[in-house]
Amino acid sequence: MFFASKIIAKEEIISYTNITVIDGDTVKFNNKKIRLHGIDTPEIKQLCKNTKNENYKCGVKAKLALINLINNNKIKCLIHGKDKYKRLIGTCFIKNLNINAWLVKNGWALAYRKYSKDYINQEIWAKKNLMGLWQGEFLEPWKWRRK
Structure with a gap:
């Protein structure tokens, strides 16, 4: 489990299960779009390679992972501010699980x-254990967006 530690938030938003997952690192609820703080997931149109060197829609897989995790649970987001697109930046939780x-x-x-x-540290662990994207090949999302 990942617990909140030393997170300084400007406000707290609680959802009552009416959550829309926009992509792997953005959710919307209570008419607010929240970009998940400190992480970046592949874009919806981004392709990656699996263990068989076949293309797959890794951005879609990241979105599905988030949908399956949330699975109608109530989430709480601690808001840190806004990004250049005016989305709220937040660290979100299901109970004590840091999403x-x-x-x-x-x-x-x-x-x-x-x-x-x-x-x-979580990224180092995922890479070492060949989790998710790390099972194959991928371009970092920030590099893919610049293409």
Whole structure:
């Protein structure tokens, strides 16, 4: 489990299961779009290679991982501020489970070092254990977006 530690939040938003998963690192509820803090997942149109060197829609897989994790649970997000697209930036939880950390540790997100060092250990673990994206080949989402 990943627990909240030293998270400084400006506000707390609680959802009562009416959650829309936009992509692997963005959710929407209570008319607010929240970008998950400190992580980056493949884009919906992004392709990666699996263990058989076949293309698969890794952005879709990351989104499905988040959908399956949330699975009608109530989530709480601690909001840190806004990004350049005016989305709220948040660390989100199901009870005490840090969703951001879970996505990285399960290999469906990368630690977004440009903005945070919070999830580097989870990324190292996922890579070592060949979790999610780490089972094959992929381009980091921030590099893929620049293509």
